[in-house]
Amino acid sequence: MELWVVIPAYNEERSIGATLRRLAEQTDADFGLVVVDNGSTDTTAEVVRAFADDHPKLDLRIVPEREKGTGAAADSGIRHAIAAGATHIARTDADCLPGPDWIAAVKRAFDDGLEMVSGPLRPRTDEFPLKWWERRLLPAVIGLAATFGRFRPGNQDPLFLGPYVMMPGCNVAITADLYERAGGFPRTRIEDVHEDRALVNQVRRLTTAYGLRADVVVHGSVRRLRAFGLVRTLGWYADHRYRPDVVDIR
Template sequence: MSGSAPGRLAVVVPVFDEAAGIGPTLRQLAAQRDADIDVVFVDNGSSDGSREVIEAFAAARGLDRWRVIHEPQKGTGAAADTGMRAAIAAGATMLARTDADCLPRLDWTARIRHALSPKSDGGLGLELVAGLLVPRLDEGLGPITRTALRGAVRVADAYGVVRPSNNGPEFLGPYVMAAGCNMAITAAMYEACGGFPRTAIEDLHEDRAIVNAVRRLTGSYARRNDVIVRGSSRRVQAWGLKNTLLWYKDHAYRPEHVDIR
């Protein structure tokens, strides 16, 4: 599909101290079936040579549309926002985000392009896409725990729909949970809604904030279960399933160290 669809698609990947584990993510992005993409890695203050690992990988494979930029302000929100705005400045009209410990399915960029492209170009005409997040299979998480984790995500999604702060006359459609590591948005909507809050993950879940900002402007968004990313289970293994869920419930669990490596 490379080069066959209109619009410029950029993938933004915040990175913090991922040198040892980012290889599978790099290989998965390089193998995307729709390879007509820019990839912007945002180094958020790494001290382990993450930037050098990414640049060496891209150089060895001739990926000249991959680049690493720097964001000194700590936080996934700040890093993601810097990457999104850099991609827009370079001409991107569609933006996707994943994380440096995630594995997008090989049709991920193709599905996103289809979902965000205008209907006149054969797309779905959405302005925001919330993809499906499932656990990685290569981190030692047992099948029972993986099943429980997927069930917990569905419960959290259902809670988000009925949560009072996610409802009100100001919203133009129902709440959808969009994990920051598997979401996409048009560049025009990103700018219109104000983008990701430039916050640290300890302060605010920036993915919920941007979804609600979009919902105040349009009803043209959707969950797409064909847009699939396998996410890391590092937090679950470090904190346990209960504490991980409490963390995502407005930081009801607050560990001493948030950045699990």
């Protein structure tokens, strides 16, 4: 198994260092890493290059993608990894902290026969001081979104081979073969299409070998929740019923 991790990044100079450090500290260090600079106007690329210089044992590459969008950036990164020899790809985002055993857990899921896997998305506690109820807010939002997804009309089709499972783009892994057969992430902007949902539904037409694992854990940023509030955040994830003036919260 040759596993690569892909991170799309846009103006993440303040956040991506923590993400890279968490990956450099994984219990299983046998993976390649691609950061896709999605047209950043800040020093994101410089931060990544400096990190690579300071961690020569980490196979870290930076790939430019001028076409704006998380879907486009993730797709470019994954296809770069596949061209470099990746047989399996994991994706997280530049404002997220994978658990210390994330790589090992992803590999275990693949070894058990899954072709696509995700797991819990928990709130980061290092960005803002969080009260005890706020620590439970992000999992609650994700749980509501997952429940909505099971009943969402767009996720219902007799051609689907298995049930809808919410797999956030910041915590998902897939085999290279299935990614290519499914057509990959749509090359879209996040404000137009939730590219992770689109890929899940493409996969559901091909196989039932996908699912969730409790040990595939990523801690996600709460900055969007803080900026939008609970109701608007739910509206954003529910087919963009809420459309903010500023999507890229930094």
